[in-house]
Amino acid sequence: MMNTILTTQNLTKKYGDKIAAGNINIHIREGEIYGLIGRNGAGKTTIMRMISGLSSPTSGSYEIHGEHSRGVGVLIESPGVYNNRSAFDNLRIKCIAMGCYSKEYVDGLLKTVGLTDTGKKKVGSFSLGMRQRLGIALALAGDPKLIVLDEPINGLDPQGIAEVRETLEKLRDEKGITVMVSSHILEELGKVADSFGIINNGELIQEFTSEELERRCGQYITVNTDDNEKAMEIIRSLGIENAVLSGSKIRIDEHLDQTAAINKALVTAGLAVDEIHTTNISLEDYYLSLTGGKHDD
Template sequence: MNTELILETQGLTKRLGGKPVVNGVNLQIGRGDIYGFLGPNGAGKTTTIRMLLGLARPTNGAIRIFGKDIRKERLAILRKVGSLVEYPSYYGHLNAVENLEAVRRLLPGVPKSRIDEVLSIVRLTNDARRAVKGYSLGMKQRLGIATALLGDPELLILDEPTNGLDPAGIQEIRELIKSLPKTSGVTILISSHLLSEVEQMATRVGIIAKGNLIYQDSIERLREQAQGRIRLGVSDPESAWQMLLSYGYPAEWDRSKLTVGQTDDRTVASIVSRLVNHHFQVYRVEEEHASLESIFLEMTGSEGSL
């Protein structure tokens, strides 16, 4: 991962009514990351994000953003953080430019020219003078991201930005998010319960379940866990399994088929040859792949959405 950490938490905990909603979470997000914060609904994602933004007070633990303690330098930190939590707020009777101007006036040092810049980034220039109440949900989400980008942040925090969108809207937001680190130099934390969406955007992934961070690493490392295996249908599978073990092949037997971990073609050919030479009939050789979704369900206890 990147050596420069933009955001780091240590033992971040939030209890409500004595029950830990977020329990000892240690996030690490490097500069330029698109960090996918994944978990089933109710896993603690939004509570964590609210603590990162100073909207909720942690019960225990520390939050450092840009190397600074948020308890001591909250305002200085948040000036460089943009966020979209849940659904964007806007004035429906105003157009996009007027909505952004209302926010710009609250941000110190942001020039008027920045409004045109962020509208261009989220591809709303052609609709900038239309009343926002006539926007599609996807357009409203893009306007919400434009608002979050208005202060030229170094860190962008997006909570479920594709929630409720149709497939076209989801693709629009996904492509926009993927482009932002290059076009705007921003680091992104994006929360979602949709692994299928995050895996197409994220460089790193953190998975939270029941308030506990149960996985944190690159998306490539997660894909490695989804490597396939070889399944063989043979006569007398128990005896065939014992024979393969005696020759040092790490096979498994489930009473109907043999299973061998992902291996190269030469090893598969050697296994088949060994079986045939020992007079076992080989009925079928299949390659099975575990999906990222199945790994996600296994990690999170088969709860929540994909």
């Protein structure tokens, strides 16, 4: 059983009469990657700023449990760096401020985020992905056991996204660091996160683990013919009782290995099969089913 490292109790932030985040109750387990999902303006950054101590809640509270109460590492928006200095120099300055400077310590942080080979190269010439990894290293200064990253893959190319994803997995799997990360690129978040929280209009509407997401999503067969009512009868005659009409198409949540048999039976019965395939329900599909509409890109 994993211990909880952070909880919030009715955490709320108001700006005048506007509630940016209201009565948020989040539970993050030690050693996991927690993905915070929501449209732009949904309240993700507001929550992260409060948890990181960068903004005071209007009401409610949060608690970092156990021996990890010494602080939270933060990367919100672009990392604040000196473009005319190297990655080592930027980290050295941060570590001196944190009271934890040694050359070996800084070299260790650079190794953790895959920037050991940058030498004296100035940060101003770094790719966006390299800058984000340097930002993660800066968040790690002082050895926090929880780091908070707001949209760390926003604007990155596929290579940069893969590098940041691998860095987060390394922090979790090799360093035992808990990561809270927000992103609107749900496909990527779905690859790396162990638990999720969905924020909509300043409210936390659901929390679930990756295992629970898999059970709620999974796969199903989509069928569409020129006569779906008759197709339903034929499909059920095959012993498939869970076929249902969903909108203008037929959905079958089990018997995923019987696609060929279903197709053959429908064609034999004289139906024109316009569509038959296995559909994957993604994190994005599930998110949209809960919130409606399209998320902002």
